[in-house]
Amino acid sequence: MKSIRTYNNISDKGLSRFPQDKYTVSADANTPDAILLRSHKLHSEALPDSVLAVARAGAGVNNIPVSDYTHQGIVVFNTPGANANAVKELVLASLLLSSRGITQSMNYVDSLANETDSAALHKKVEAGKKAYGGCELEGKTLGVVGLGAIGAKVANLALSLGMKVIGYDPKLSVEAAWRLSSKVSRAENLNSLLARSDYVTLHVPVVPATKGFMNEEAFNTIKEGAKLINLARGELVDEQAAIDALDSGKLGMYVADFPSEALIKHDKVILFPHLGASTREAEENCAVMAADQLMDFLENGNIVNSVNFPAIAMERTTGYRITFANDNVPKVLGTVLNQLADLNINVLDMVNKSRDDIAYTILDIEQEPTDELLNAISDVEHVFHVRHV
Numbered sequence: 001m002k003s004i005r006t007y008n009n010i011s012d013k014g015l016s017r018f019p020q021d022k023y024t025v026s027a028d029a030n031t032p033d034a035i036l037l038r039s040h041k042l043h044s045e046a047l048p049d050s051v052l053a054v055a056r057a058g059a060g061v062n063n064i065p066v067s068d069y070t071h072q073g074i075v076v077f078n079t080p081g082a083n084a085n086a087v088k089e090l091v092l093a094s095l096l097l098s099s100r101g102i103t104q105s106m107n108y109v110d111s112l113a114n115e116t117d118s119a120a121l122h123k124k125v126e127a128g129k130k131a132y133g134g135c136e137l138e139g140k141t142l143g144v145v146g147l148g149a150i151g152a153k154v155a156n157l158a159l160s161l162g163m164k165v166i167g168y169d170p171k172l173s174v175e176a177a178w179r180l181s182s183k184v185s186r187a188e189n190l191n192s193l194l195a196r197s198d199y200v201t202l203h204v205p206v207v208p209a210t211k212g213f214m215n216e217e218a219f220n221t222i223k224e225g226a227k228l229i230n231l232a233r234g235e236l237v238d239e240q241a242a243i244d245a246l247d248s249g250k251l252g253m254y255v256a257d258f259p260s261e262a263l264i265k266h267d268k269v270i271l272f273p274h275l276g277a278s279t280r281e282a283e284e285n286c287a288v289m290a291a292d293q294l295m296d297f298l299e300n301g302n303i304v305n306s307v308n309f310p311a312i313a314m315e316r317t318t319g320y321r322i323t324f325a326n327d328n329v330p331k332v333l334g335t336v337l338n339q340l341a342d343l344n345i346n347v348l349d350m351v352n353k354s355r356d357d358i359a360y361t362i363l364d365i366e367q368e369p370t371d372e373l374l375n376a377i378s379d380v381e382h383v384f385h386v387r388h389v
């Protein structure tokens with residue numbers, strides 16, 4: 001029986017992927033084989049030694065100490081693109097909310113709830129409406145920072161609304177570039193995007209290069225009165241710099257799903273709870289993808305959509321499967337293969353992949369591996385994880 005420990009609200013559609021005769025799934029599993037979570041922060045938690053993998057049902061992995069886990073042999077997964085449409089749709093809402101005085105005018109109408117005279121009510125409603133006139137999106141320029149799964153969908157949607165779209169993504173993958181309309185124009189650098197955009201929307205992970213990148217300098221560069229949408233991570237924006245820019249009028253509006261004490265008080269800030277991925281569809285997509293990836297890893301040693309290990313998969317043969325991870329240096333694989341040769345063990349199939357400074361191998365052999373063999377592989381210099389799956 002394998003055991004999965006969950007954190008957060010994970011869709012039942014994902015949880016029910018784990019067959020009950022093979023898995024127990026619970027929030028209080030003591031010695032789990034794997035963790036399945038959403039935004040729960042693992043940085044200050046010690047994981048039990050039993051944990052082989054952590055799956056984030058979602059995109060951002062900044063709640064997980066990924067590099068610490070890598071050399072403990074813990075594979076970290078996410079679910080690329082599975083919640084992108086949900087975020088895209090909330091960006092659309094954010095564009096409209098920041099343009100049309102929708103929430104403010106709703107609050108105004110609500111404030112008239114005690115008015116009992118119908119004629120007086122209509123007079124006040126009509127008199128108040130002029131305070132909430134807005135502007136249209138058509139013809140305006142949207143700057144999209146980060147053109148991955150979400151950014152590309154947002155960019156393509158904005159084009160269909162008649163907006164001009166500028167994108168900036170110095171690390172754009174070829175796959176992501178294929179998903180992007182050729183009508184999206186490319187900004188050479190961030191400042192050029194900021195200076196030309198009426199709306200700026202952020203879709204990058206929080207990493208050292210992006211932490212606080214929307215700082216005083218960025219707000220000085222941004223087009224006068226531009227509106228900023230941040231459904232990516234709160235840490236991307238220097239909050240005080242944003243508030244100063246809002247106060248001076250340089251920034252027209254800030255929309256985010258990261259409320260904070262300072263932001264909540266500001267009348268040019270529109271805040272939601274962290275709702276970007278909170279649709280039934282996205283929660284199901286993420287949970288199903290994360291569960292399937294975990295099972296494939298636990299049962300077959302295959303790795304799909306990991307953020308720290310190479311992508312690697314091999315069809316099961318009739319043999320017995322060993323997987324091992326090691327520092328990506330010469331001679332490790334050769335040493336293991338020599339060990340097998342010395343024991344007269346035939347290799348049926350094998351695949352080896354590397355990513356940055358680690359390598360991972362799946363080996364199907366003809367006979368069941370003994371503990372002695374597994375220990376011998378584990379003792380090879382630079383090997384830090386071995387498993388019979």
Ligand SMILES: NC(=O)C1=CN([C@@H]2O[C@H](COP(=O)(O)OP(=O)(O)OC[C@H]3O[C@@H](n4cnc5c(N)ncnc54)[C@H](O)[C@@H]3O)[C@@H](O)[C@H]2O)C=CC1
Pocket residue numbers: 058059060061080081083084087145146147148149150151168169170171172173176203204205206209210231232233257274275276277278
């Ligand atoms: N509000 C919410 O509920 C959600 C928030 N997110 C946030 O959105 C982020 C993006 O999500 P996805 O689009 O799914 O990820 P993704 O990995 O598909 O795209 C991220 C893009 O950012 C680019 N990038 C990396 N560093 C950059 C830099 N310095 N400047 C410009 N671009 C850079 C990458 O090249 C990549 O194309 C996640 O990391 C997460 O923090 C994601 C899903 C839901």
Ligand SMILES: O=C(O)C(=O)COP(=O)(O)O
Pocket residue numbers: 038039057058059060061083274275276277278
């Ligand atoms: O997928 C992401 O990066 C998200 O931020 C979604 O967060 P959540 O799973 O809704 O807490």
